[in-house]
Amino acid sequence: MKKNRTKRLNQSLLAISIATLLSSGMAMAKSDNMHQLYEDNCASCHGSDHGGYLAPALNAETLKGRSPTALRTIVMAGSFDTLMPPFYGKLSDDEIRGVIKHLQATPKQPNPAWTMDDMKKSLKVYVKDEASLPDKPTYKIDNIDNLIGVAARGKYGRGEGSRAIFINSVTHQKVGEVPTEVAAHIIDFNPANPRWAYVKTDTAEIFKVDLYSMQATRSIKTGFNGPGMGVSRDGKYIMAGSFVPHNAVILDADTLEPLKTFELEGIDPDGKMVSSDSGMIIGTPYADIFAIALENAGQVWIVDYKKEGFPVTKIENVGRHLHDAFLTHGGKKLMIASYDDSIVAAIDLEKREIIKKLPAGCVPHVGGGSAVVVDGRTLGFGTNFGDCDKMVVSVWDLDTMEVVKQIPVSGGTESPAAHANAPYVAVDIISKDRRARTVQLIDKKTLEVAKTLDVGGHAYFPEYSADGKFLYISAGYNGDEVVVYDSNTLQKVASVPMESPAGIFSRGRVKYMTRGLSPDEMEQSK
Amino acid sequence: MKLNYSMLVVGLLAGGSVQAANLYAGQAKAAAVCSQCHGVRMPSADAPFPPLGGRDPEYLKTAIKQYRDKTRVSDIMNAVAGSLTDKEINDIAHYYGSVKP
Numbered sequence: 001m002k003k004n005r006t007k008r009l010n011q012s013l014l015a016i017s018i019a020t021l022l023s024s025g026m027a028m029a030k031s032d033n034m035h036q037l038y039e040d041n042c043a044s045c046h047g048s049d050h051g052g053y054l055a056p057a058l059n060a061e062t063l064k065g066r067s068p069t070a071l072r073t074i075v076m077a078g079s080f081d082t083l084m085p086p087f088y089g090k091l092s093d094d095e096i097r098g099v100i101k102h103l104q105a106t107p108k109q110p111n112p113a114w115t116m117d118d119m120k121k122s123l124k125v126y127v128k129d130e131a132s133l134p135d136k137p138t139y140k141i142d143n144i145d146n147l148i149g150v151a152a153r154g155k156y157g158r159g160e161g162s163r164a165i166f167i168n169s170v171t172h173q174k175v176g177e178v179p180t181e182v183a184a185h186i187i188d189f190n191p192a193n194p195r196w197a198y199v200k201t202d203t204a205e206i207f208k209v210d211l212y213s214m215q216a217t218r219s220i221k222t223g224f225n226g227p228g229m230g231v232s233r234d235g236k237y238i239m240a241g242s243f244v245p246h247n248a249v250i251l252d253a254d255t256l257e258p259l260k261t262f263e264l265e266g267i268d269p270d271g272k273m274v275s276s277d278s279g280m281i282i283g284t285p286y287a288d289i290f291a292i293a294l295e296n297a298g299q300v301w302i303v304d305y306k307k308e309g310f311p312v313t314k315i316e317n318v319g320r321h322l323h324d325a326f327l328t329h330g331g332k333k334l335m336i337a338s339y340d341d342s343i344v345a346a347i348d349l350e351k352r353e354i355i356k357k358l359p360a361g362c363v364p365h366v367g368g369g370s371a372v373v374v375d376g377r378t379l380g381f382g383t384n385f386g387d388c389d390k391m392v393v394s395v396w397d398l399d400t401m402e403v404v405k406q407i408p409v410s411g412g413t414e415s416p417a418a419h420a421n422a423p424y425v426a427v428d429i430i431s432k433d434r435r436a437r438t439v440q441l442i443d444k445k446t447l448e449v450a451k452t453l454d455v456g457g458h459a460y461f462p463e464y465s466a467d468g469k470f471l472y473i474s475a476g477y478n479g480d481e482v483v484v485y486d487s488n489t490l491q492k493v494a495s496v497p498m499e500s501p502a503g504i505f506s507r508g509r510v511k512y513m514t515r516g517l518s519p520d521e522m523e524q525s526k
Numbered sequence: 527m528k529l530n531y532s533m534l535v536v537g538l539l540a541g542g543s544v545q546a547a548n549l550y551a552g553q554a555k556a557a558a559v560c561s562q563c564h565g566v567r568m569p570s571a572d573a574p575f576p577p578l579g580g581r582d583p584e585y586l587k588t589a590i591k592q593y594r595d596k597t598r599v600s601d602i603m604n605a606v607a608g609s610l611t612d613k614e615i616n617d618i619a620h621y622y623g624s625v626k627p
Binding site for chain 1: 554557558561562563565566567568569570571572573574575602606
């Protein structure tokens with residue numbers, strides 16, 4: 001901890017010296033220009049409503065009493081160990097001063113509307129006649145499941161570097177790059193038709209991507225931000241949810257046209273009626289349903305997409321501040337993380353009720369989740385931010401819904417990766433110091449940490465290739481590469497350069513439903 | 527120049543050979559001080575900063591020392607390099623020199 005403080009002190013000294021040197025020029029830009037400047041440079045991370053998203057809320061309340069000089073330094077030099085880039089040379093000193101003044105005077109904005117009409121108007125068609133597209137991949141790949149998609153954020157969260165990058169996980173070569181203008185965040189693959197993938201950006205645009213010709217054919221803006229997106233098992237529908245505004249939408253997966261929107265609100269576990277962010281959205285191989293988490297309302301809604309009017313079944317009192325989830329038991333059970341009460345709730349999607357709430361460390365964030373079968377038992381692995389003394393990864397027996405073990409790890413964690421053919425479950429350590437460079441590997445059999453990999457950058461979002469032979473890890477933030485390891489020897493075998501890589505998504509996911517399970521698991525659902 | 531030269535000599539005497547750069551220390555320092563703007567291999571395609579990966583270590587050393595000593599003027603570089611020691615500069619320069627862009 002002491003070392004940490006010294007580092008921070010050094011940084012703030014550096015910051016002050018930069019600020020002192022640069023304090024010249026005083027012209028003030030106008031506030032409406034500043035609003036646009038905020039939208040163009042800051043809002044995709046800090047929120048169009050000034051309420052924060054990936055990055056903190058910036059408004060009159062949150063910035064009250066903060067020194068404009070110190071804020072200016074952060075904007076100029078960026079913030080170490082975070083995604084905040086340096087705007088020195090991108091914005092003029094007057095612009096930086098201007099936007100800070102603007103932010104310190106602007107209250108958080110009310111939740112802006114984004115209606116069905118807004119969505120329809122935002123629909124863009126890049127390839128008019130999809131029948132003209134090639135009928136097989138235009139690059140060499142033996143099996144399309146070997147594709148790995150990486151959400152490359154780009155240093156500034158937008159611009160040239162913001163792309164969905166696709167890699168052949170046998171050769172570790174890039175086979176396609178699809179520019180997304182704003183940072184790509186989530187990549188989902190169509191389970192029914194191997195040629196389509198869907199990429200959602202930080203600003204809630206969804207791109208329909210043709211994996212054969214590696215280009216976007218259409219896009220639609222579904223909201224202002226929020227990562228939630230799921231694809232139906234028949235590949236015909238997409239459901240997407242937003243933080244801003246508080247709604248979700250079902251799209252036609254073929255045309256991306258919106259079919260129905262849902263206002264997200266409900267009574268939270270404390271009895272209060274609240275309007276809610278959208279958490280995870282998931283399609284399951286077991287039935288024609290989507291499950292969507294209402295973060296603040298603490299509810300999980302199940303939507304029957306084959307029924308007239310898309311009827312909703314509401315499961316209440318699931319937890320306080322729900323976020324992400326994974327499936328098990330042929331897709332009939334859903335394990336959903338609840339930040340504020342540090343539990344993972346098991347939900348029976350068949351009966352549409354809560355099975356049990358399990359201890360899950362501290363501020364659980366299960367990422368894509370992982371489950372592995374060891375000695376006949378199906379074990380689920382739960383990562384958590386660990387914003388307290390408990391630095392553990394939780395292991396649950398998903399048959400009996402009991403805690404098997406809480407494995408001590410070196411810090412907070414965000415996403416576990418597993419594969420039926422790989423001996424280790426990888427977890428990314430996210431604690432904001434040198435540990436952030438590392439990923440720890442848990443032996444499936446002993447349930448103990450067997451090895452720590454020093455990946456570099458801010459190492460996160462591990463993912464196995466579809467055959468389980470290789471482990472892909474993003475060296476994010478300033479690391480600017482995806483590093484590939486042999487799953488058994490843990491030797492580094494390749495590096496794929498790109499700007500600020502984040503989430504990694506194997507197309508194999510559609511085959512094994514939840515990472516770590518055997519494709520046989522999917523058979524149970526048919 | 528005279529001053530720089532004598533500092534270099536002192537550095538040589540105190541720290542052994544100039545070649546004995548610690549790449550690991552250089553990597554750590556670069557990650558904390560430089561890569562935020564300059565990246566590791568490359569700066570961002572959208573960034574106005576020059577690349578450092580694969581550059582000649584001697585050139586990098588000279589340039590960083592000039593920024594530190596303010597004989598080369600850049601508001602931000604004079605501030606960023608201001609507190610680096612000769613050893614740190616040597617480590618950083620050799621680290622970036624070893625990176626393939």
